[in-house]
Amino acid sequence: MKYETVIGLEVHIELATESKIFCSCSAKFGGEQNDHVCPACAGMPGMLPIVNKRVVDLGMTAGMMLNCHINRTTTFDKKSYYYPDLPNAYQTTQWFAPVAVNGTVEIETSKGKKNVRIKQIHMEEDAGKLVHDDWTNTTLVDFNRTSVPLIEIVSQPDLSSAEEVVAYLERLRSLLRFAKVSDCRMEQGSMRCDVNLSVRPEGSDKLGIRTEMKNMNSISAITRAIEYEVARHIDAIENGTEELVQETRRWDDVKGKSYAMRNKETAGDYRYFPDPNVMPVVIDDEWYDGIKATLPEFPEVKRARYIDQLGLGEYDADQLVESRAFCDCFEEAYAVCGNAKEVANYLISDCMNLLNKKQMTVDMLTLEGKSLGELINLVTEGKVSRPNAKKILAVMFENDINPAEYAEKEGFIVSNDTGKIEKVIAEAIASDPKAVADFKGGKEKALMALFGKCMKELKGNCDPQTLREMLIDAVNKQ
């Protein structure tokens, strides 16, 4: 019998905010244990939550990027929870009126394009970190991550393979990074994924028994986990190897197996009820329109524009739209120098190399597009040589400098002083009569030795074509 797989995803995204969702503590990753904590996020009695506006901004932005309807009155609810990493004994989340509902995301796989429906996006607080201490047989609690703002994006069960799941996650990541909602870094936990999966005979309209795998945090692990679970489900149905039950499972990526989580409490109902401590958030027209106006062009729209209007090749355009930071820098630099191909080259090869050397991701690019445009102008006007432009770019990565002023100060401006060039050529010729003789005897390569000497002496500040012509002229006169 042939089977089909039905998958729905719950994706948690940590929002790019400075402070937590209901208090002013730092939302930064890491830090000394319990250093980003106050009485509110430590769950002390009598503390009241105050909503961070930026969280609602980003929740709305995510909703708009995923074509959702925005609930203009959105409310927070309590979800019962009994672990000490949320000290209130509930999680403040959204159940009855989440910020965004009914969206769609278009994905593309080897089988073509497909729309994945989004059920809802809700805003909520993250839980803290628990460390189990074997020595004292106790649990140690760190509240730094408690109340760090999250959105959870819940899809409908519209996905049917690991390939589609990967395409969906990559699309979400691209859209949300573009809109600066989150850096979506799975390895740091700012994007995490719960996979709900069931298997049924092809063509059947009845859903099979569903299992859930929680907190998957790498795309390759998700792929392996899905493939394993599908095989396990089919094996159970066909061969009766085990009885499938609705449960939460843990994926062990090292062993390549999933295990039932022993603690069945996760199967409990959460008894959501409206949180009386947070009043409804009402999004008026001014707020809604303000967010709408900040939405970026979609990556594929940018890509098409770069190719059709700015004449970039497909490869260059694909590389640029990987990152909003690259696109912003590209567009600013292009506005200054008007040379799309040059800007793309500098970003894709030189800037990428510099980022790699520093082990930074493309989104961490802070280079001023305006300065890059000015540097490219210096190069195309022949005022700075390409090798020297690379040196200046490396400095621009570290410091906010004006490339023209820096080139002047460091002696990187190409010399138009022909007297100086003639003097350097004369010295080079005098120091290497053999190269002169070889060149005159027909060995074209011999000129390179002389050329190199001159360039070195001029510190690269000379138009190579001019130097070459003057050098040939001088050698021939010997």
Add this chain to the structure above:
Amino acid sequence: MDIATLKRLEKLNQLALTEEQEKAFLEFFSKKEKEAEALSEIDTENVERMVHVMPIMTVVREDKEIKNFTRDELQQSAPETTDGYWQVPRLVE
């Protein structure tokens, strides 16, 4: 409300009730259930969901980091701490 449902609620709320308490709760819940059922007689078709009893909305704050408390101040009332962690009975065996 039957005993199985009550047992489930006990488990979810991490409570251990005595038989006497269970009997009392069953009676209490059965009465409350009947009262709640009376509400279903009201026609709520086309009635907008009430999001809050008072016609008020929340205030929001700007996204700005402020540190008002030190860890030591916060942990003054903690029964147990270790290396800056709150220390609690072990959760997972």
